[in-house]
Amino acid sequence: MTALVIEDVAKNFGGVSALRGVSLSLEAGERLVMLGPNGAGKTTLFHTIAGTIIATSGKISLFGDDITNMPPDARARRGLARTFQITNLFPSLTVLQNILLAICGAREITFQFLRSMESRRDLQARARELLEQWGLAASADQTVRNLSYGEQRQIEVVMALSGEPRLLLLDEPTAGLSPAETLRVVEMVRKLPRNMTILMIEHDMDVAFEVAERVAVMHQGRLIAEGDEAAIRANKQVSDIYLGLE
Template sequence: MRSAAIQLEGIGISFGGLRAVSDVSIDIAVGERRVLLGPNGAGKTTLFNMIGGQLTPTHGKVRLFGEDVTALPPHRRAHKGLARTFQITSLFQDASVEENVHLAVRALSSTRYGMMRGAAAPGPVWERVRALLDDWRFTSDRRTRVCDLSYGDQRKLELAMAVAGEPRVLLLDEPTSGLSAMETESVVTLIKELPSDVTVIVVEHDMDVAFEVADRFTILQNGQMVLTGTAEEVRNNAEIRRIYFGEGE
């Protein structure tokens, strides 16, 4: 049995009198591809933000490879191997593709406190930058300003930057949101090509994408977990079919 990369132990959060997420417990194994599903307002993004450290649970614990990280901010979790993307791209639009990737690599390197010293010097940082540009098919666009890329390429660049530090856990928030069918196919391919030992947790509304990238699913509704299971279990669940496909209505 694979060890757990992420363990959520009865976590929940309230905003004033509103209970946004209530008592969710999940174990996500090392190397697993887990998709969080649920209708709008189900609590997916709130749960995601508690995993990433953008929100601190009102109760419960978040464990990363067995360590309690419930109170750690995002940058501390990043140095323990957790990375994420956001639904809205967070790139430096006026900088080049190469400059964006360089900043992402340098931020998690041992030389991050000397960001402005020897920025163009050869070494492990630039070797990693060149490898990422090549792996993610950006070599010919490395001098292109981000604002001149297509939206699909910007999403792809954000993924490349998220894996720059070779994370052990990767959180992807709506990675195909706003993409064309061709762009979606490209991003799905890149997700499927991620190293098998990287744990990937995805918030996704597109059911076709979800079934293509996921090993297991967690379904949320009204801030509560209603099902965790395989693709077959999700497809065969009458309540899930009603919520997502309108069957039985």
């Protein structure tokens, strides 16, 4: 089954063409990393898949359904989850509280709401299980703002996983991380269930090939290359872009 089909998607912001006819598809269970320099259109493409931006033209299908104009929550109910490039945790709450909010799909919180979630044993158990599974149990009761940036990025990924998505979108989960922290995130992604379809944005080519067998490269709103490690490394336009020649 095909998880995601992107057909000739374009997005204009006023006079800026952020996406210029992007077509791409992922089979269920496939992992693909999206490479490309800053401003290439990678995050915009993620937004059009997640529904936070509606494409100017083109079509997007998720597990066979046309989602092109669907609101984000309807896409989430169809199995899509994403992390954001900027941290979107609640810094004054504990790690466990953040996971509870993610499990409940809550975007806004009140003190009362949080209290009633915390009293639910089943939710607590599920949140602790998730943290245990990802080696973050020791941080459960720490306030998020006291964690390292690397740990915060890992918590973000766990939050995206809390709904057991069928398609996971990761926008530069390793951005700003040390080599050791990057390795931890790479291992985390590699350990995800094989039936989960993953589309990840990454800026480092070596990291990209650690995560996926297939890589796509974007440049100036277009998909300019797609293939395995050998094909991407042999691509002249890709190496020119990465060497800053283009």
